[in-house]
Amino acid sequence: MGPKTPDITLYFLQASRSIRIAWLLEELGIEYKLHRADRESSGLAPADFKQSSGALLGRAPVLKDGHLTLQESGAITEYLCEQYDRSHRLLPTEPAQRIKVREYIHAAEGTFMVHCLPTLYNRRIDTTMAAKLAPGLEKNVVKDLDWLEAELKAGDGRYLVGDHVTAADTMVAFSVQFIFAMGLAPRNSRWAAIEGWLANVEGENAYRRTVAKTGHHL
Ligand SMILES: N[C@@H](CCC(=O)N[C@@H](CS)C(=O)NCC(=O)O)C(=O)O
Structure with missing residues (x-):
């Protein structure tokens, strides 16, 4: 994939796998908008938070980059590394x-x-x-x-x-x-x-x- 300017929003649910992506973004030094939600007393994510991400699965984390909406922390990780890890530090080339x-x-x-x-x-x-x-x-x-x-x-x-x-x-x-x-x-x-x-x-x-x-x- 060629170089791209990030336009990223992270949908971050508290006490969740969302930390994986926030940490990765920090390691990559990428600016991003944080859309954060606390869990409800049921333990689930608030309905309006799920809807706002536009991802049909309704789980967190969700990453938006321009027109792309991506679910699954593993897939988001691979995407961010392939797209923005220019020094290949997070996903080495060796x-x-x-x-x-x-x-x-x-x-x-x-x-x-x-x-x-x-x-x-x-x-x-x-x-x-x-x-x-x-x-x-x-x-x-x-x-x-x-x-x-x-x-x-x-x-x-x-x-x-x-x-x-x-x-x-x-x-x-x-x-x-x-x-x-x-x-x-x-x-x-x-x-x-x-x-x-x-x-x-x-x-x-x-x-x-x-x-x-x-x-x-x-
Ligand atoms: N395999 C998915 C799992 C996503 C997932 O299950 N997220 C949980 C939080 S760790 C969630 O959104 N739970 C709140 C809910 O279902 O309302 C991933 O790695 O991103």
């Missing part, structure tokens, strides 16, 4: 790093969220069947974290890929924050490398600026 970052972009939703959300929903149901399902569901979350822990231990543990923040970190950090915040896995020494990595990336200036700007919390 083939092994590039494919690894893409693996994490997809794992953020397709592995971590796909396992932790059913675990969370199942905990909200008070039935014998839910109790039977729980150990199997929880095992998946543990397995995902064990994988991440091993990956971090194989490197220096500060970032998921290479020696600086990439789109791997901006995508996966929310998944892990969510797992811990919802109590879907205990915070103990089994995942010391994950704790170290999270503390490191959450301490990055761009991440801190993003939190200050958006009010992100879980």
Whole structure:
């Protein structure tokens, strides 16, 4: 894709995957308009917020860039990197790093969220069947974290890929924050490398600026 002048609005729902995109925009140094909404007491996004984005799925985040309206945090991440990451810092060009970052972009939703959300929903149901399902569901979350822990231990543990923040970190950090915040896995020494990595990336200036700007919390 050729160079383009950004004309970006981010539809940001509080306590959501929206932080992935706000952080990425901050890392890319792109100016953007922030359309922010708090969740309703039901936990859902306000109806007028969903309508205003124009995206039919009604989920956050949504990114608008000129005439383009895009949903899905992974797709938005790939779009922003392809379009605006001119120094290839967030999605490196070196083939092994590039494919690894893409693996994490997809794992953020397709592995971590796909396992932790059913675990969370199942905990909200008070039935014998839910109790039977729980150990199997929880095992998946543990397995995902064990994988991440091993990956971090194989490197220096500060970032998921290479020696600086990439789109791997901006995508996966929310998944892990969510797992811990919802109590879907205990915070103990089994995942010391994950704790170290999270503390490191959450301490990055761009991440801190993003939190200050958006009010992100879980
Ligand atoms: N796979 C989508 C998931 C989007 C999603 O489920 N967003 C949630 C917040 S994390 C949402 O909008 N929930 C509010 C609602 O459904 O009203 C992505 O990665 O963007």
